[in-house]
Amino acid sequence: MPQLNSWIGSENSSVIHHWQFPVTTDQVWHAWTQGAQLSKWLGEPRLANFEVGQVVEIQHALDYWCTCLIQRCEPGKLLIMTRKFPDENLSMLELRLTGNSTGTKLSLVHSQLSDQATNYLTGWQAHLQYLEDLLCGTPRPMTDFWSFYEKLAADAKQAN
Numbered sequence: 368m369p370q371l372n373s374w375i376g377s378e379n380s381s382v383i384h385h386w387q388f389p390v391t392t393d394q395v396w397h398a399w400t401q402g403a404q405l406s407k408w409l410g411e412p413r414l415a416n417f418e419v420g421q422v423v424e425i426q427h428a429l430d431y432w433c434t435c436l437i438q439r440c441e442p443g444k445l446l447i448m449t450r451k452f453p454d455e456n457l458s459m460l461e462l463r464l465t466g467n468s469t470g471t472k473l474s475l476v477h478s479q480l481s482d483q484a485t486n487y488l489t490g491w492q493a494h495l496q497y498l499e500d501l502l503c504g505t506p507r508p509m510t511d512f513w514s515f516y517e518k519l520a521a522d523a524k525q526a527n
Contacts, residue, residue, distance in 0.1 A: 381478035382488040389470040408497035
């Protein structure tokens with residue numbers, strides 16, 4: 368997995384992932400912003416209009432929706448949005464894409480997570496691995512997501 372590095376930062380209230388994908392920035396951007404692609408690695412979109420001021424809603428489990436408000440959008444480069452699950456505080460997600468000689472580097476910063484940072488560190492690692500597999504032509508079944516997440520969480524706990 369081309370995860371470059373990841374960590375919990377800002378007094379345990381944010382997670383940062385740097386990931387290298389062996390595809391173009393347009394391909395990565397498309398996977399982040401197109402409903403048909405989102406459903407294969409993140410969740411099922413109900414609303415997915417990635418323009419400033421628009422709301423994006425993604426179902427992550429049965430009747431469990433994340434509502435996002437797009438704050439900034441520079442297609443192919445930058446996406447900043449708020450994120451809100453029903454049982455969590457509002458958080459902020461920033462994605463930066465940079466093309467390079469081997470594909471695209473993604474920098475993801477998810478902040479204002481309070482006590483949820485550890486769960487989000489593993490959650491984003493799982494989602495980004497699903498995204499990578501999709502972009503490389505070997506998508507994983509979303510029905511296996513939670514078992515994959517639990518394995519990553521157990522491996523991380525064992526490593527500490």
